[in-house]
Amino acid sequence: MTRDTELAALKSRLQEIDDLHGAAALLHWDQSTYMPAGGAQSRGRQLALLSRLAHDRQSDPAIGHLLDSLSPWAEAQGADSDAAALIRVTRRDFDRATRVPSAFIERLSEHTTATYHAWERARPANDFAAVRPMLEKTVELSRELAAYHPGYANPYDALVDLAEDGMTVAAVRTLFAELRAGLVPLIAAIRSRPEADASCLAGDFPEAAQQAFGENVIRAFGYDYTRGRQDKTAHPYMTKLGRGDVRITTRYDTAYLPDGLFSTLHEAGHAMYEQGIADSLEGTPLFTGTTAGVHESQSRLWENLVGRSLPFWRHWYASLQASFPGELDDVDVDTFYRAINKVIPSLVRTEADEVTYNLHVMLRFDLELAMLEGSLAVADLPEAWRARVQGDLGVTPPDDRNGALQDVHWYGGIVGGAFQSYTLGNIMSAQFFAAARRDLSDLDAQIGAGEFEPLRTWLTANIYRHGRKFTAPEIVERATGAPLSIAPYLAYLNTKYGALYGL
């Protein structure tokens, strides 16, 4: 085969894998939006089939041979070339797919599916004992999964690396320790001040008006509805069904405004990232956001650094008031701004404010590593959770429902590798935003005028268009000119909340 023939053969195989993933994404989307209850059984079988077909193709030895043959040519194009990135990233996926035996993947999948269903019952029943043996097994399987990927300094680097290419347990620990040292005094200072009044956020907010307002905002952000759509699900998410089809979902609480509003902005951030990837990468493993952390940096950037900022609301607040006649008439924009940025230690991660949120993430990261390393027995998890929440946040979960049973992650997947990306995303969001502000110079004035195109163009040029070409550390360095650092994030929090709380 000539090189062109080999490259075409590789791309054809990758396109097929990508199309199977796209089809599976639609099956998942439909399952959470419109599928009637009766469809569950056949849908599960259809999804398992598509997943197996994709994995068979992903681990086909022919891909390994094509990669071997194409590598010298690709490397000669330079590390920053699309060709080199294609071979590099495809190799990473191929190695991952081939290192883990299919039989193990099936065993893990069956176990996590069963655990998920048990957790769905155990959580409302506050019955940790019912899932404890299954979680113990999950910890074992997670260790086994890590062991299939040898060669890391810390064996659990493998799990972190699966979500966050190029990141290690040690690097996360260092970043988190530094961040913690900055957050604890900030939270203490805020707690010493009078509590913000967020009562204006509760009221009567009809769903249709929430939907229309949210849509107006994210259209202005640049979310392209000709290449996407928005539906309702129990848990909001973003999904990519193919080039030109990147969908988001939202849920609405008609008695409490922030839930639907900020989840809309959040998912639109994820979606604009996917919509902004260069079309030339379509059908390859490069045609998606690079890591969970960088993805989260974009959802959090649009949700928080833009959507919970004062310039943003100076522009949009009148429209929000008009959307809900009688609800916010007597509330001025500054009061509203204080309400949506109220800092208060709480029990539930997904409802936490920007400042305390990261302490929720850190405790999960530390506890899951302790379980993996064997220094924390699964049986002792609920108590360890309670002690840590009490120590970190000064509140105590009255039950495991709001404690160790709170998040789906450990019960719907493996233990390890997922949580760090939430805080990495927050850290990166501020570093990216600071770089955009530096390059655009009048970013705040643009946001205050409802103009988001300069920001989205900057993000597209520096982050979105590259897809998976670069790792998170690489993309941070390229986009901001500096290595990943907590400094911009702490500066952002200190400035914003210093002003809000008169510190």
Add this chain to the structure above:
Amino acid sequence: MTRDTELAALKSRLQEIDDLHGAAALLHWDQSTYMPAGGAQSRGRQLALLSRLAHDRQSDPAIGHLLDSLSPWAEAQGADSDAAALIRVTRRDFDRATRVPSAFIERLSEHTTATYHAWERARPANDFAAVRPMLEKTVELSRELAAYHPGYANPYDALVDLAEDGMTVAAVRTLFAELRAGLVPLIAAIRSRPEADASCLAGDFPEAAQQAFGENVIRAFGYDYTRGRQDKTAHPYMTKLGRGDVRITTRYDTAYLPDGLFSTLHEAGHAMYEQGIADSLEGTPLFTGTTAGVHESQSRLWENLVGRSLPFWRHWYASLQASFPGELDDVDVDTFYRAINKVIPSLVRTEADEVTYNLHVMLRFDLELAMLEGSLAVADLPEAWRARVQGDLGVTPPDDRNGALQDVHWYGGIVGGAFQSYTLGNIMSAQFFAAARRDLSDLDAQIGAGEFEPLRTWLTANIYRHGRKFTAPEIVERATGAPLSIAPYLAYLNTKYGALYGL
């Protein structure tokens, strides 16, 4: 392999094919309901992939070997057994899939896709010349397709047989000639009477009220929403995504009531058929309606024999009036009944009344056979169409848009094999309904009381549950005790329209 192992191996292969079809059905459904415009390109690729994967599996020689090996055992179970039907029908599908070269299927698919897009432009532009060369090619390809299936008395039997197992061109011609001989004098007699007043059907009928009323009716019919749902599309249809997931679509014209109402009843008829197939047939080729004609018999039975009957409206009319305040207040049920059953020769098949509808079908069946046999040149089709409509219906299409360019069938698929099933469905619908009336004795009273369970139970027991176990002629014979005949249909039309028009 033991017989059990062979049977399990066969069923596992068939289940996989069925799951690929189910996934593809969802991709099609989404394409016509919710997919953003930008998704078209990747969706087309995903569908082509799933179709190829299903065809590869369908024509895998291993299936042929399993069928060979299992046949003696299956035949020993008796022709009416599930086992014998499974082997018989799977063999039919396997032979069909293997007889036609993959390269031809791809060529045909590419050609019909291109023709469809050309027709989408040519129809509104009334430009038959623009699609003429493509239609000529379609005729050639349709002949070639028929030639891959040798051994029929008439070469085009193969095309009829693809849609209508066990039916031949000669049998259709005989039935159609008899039916025509009965329809022509009936239509002439109706035309000699004063025209019915259907003006009450035009008005202001809000979509939400149409949707709610239609849903109430089809829930009462027995369409199970826990195993289905209803959405809006440009062209209504029914689709099965898996056991427990049989969806219908509808469109609404807010200025004209019948469009949305009767298409809802029609598609619900198709859907109840699929919902009523025995679960034990799941994952096999038996788990679907047996032929296009029998399917149409069920959509037409619920739409027309039930939904356009006087007992039905004596029960539902008050609820319909209440659904559209001010629209039907001064219209009594007899006037409404006459309006929805108005007979008037017209140009468009899909808008035709029950009586003239079949003449539309017959002209298409005759013209497509003439094209296939070479006695009608494609270039002469528009004129032949106009002459036939003038002769049969006494009206003349002012343009090809409402003539030879009217239906999608020849432009989105092959020429031949599709149209006969519409009229076969009408014929069978009356024969089935007469048998149900005989067996249930008080069927009309039940319908007049809004009770549909006895009818649906009868249809399930006699037709639905069997899926594809029996051919259309077999199922008619089993369900009604007589071979397929036009007599019940003509009796139904003569009685109903005799009363309506005082003949």
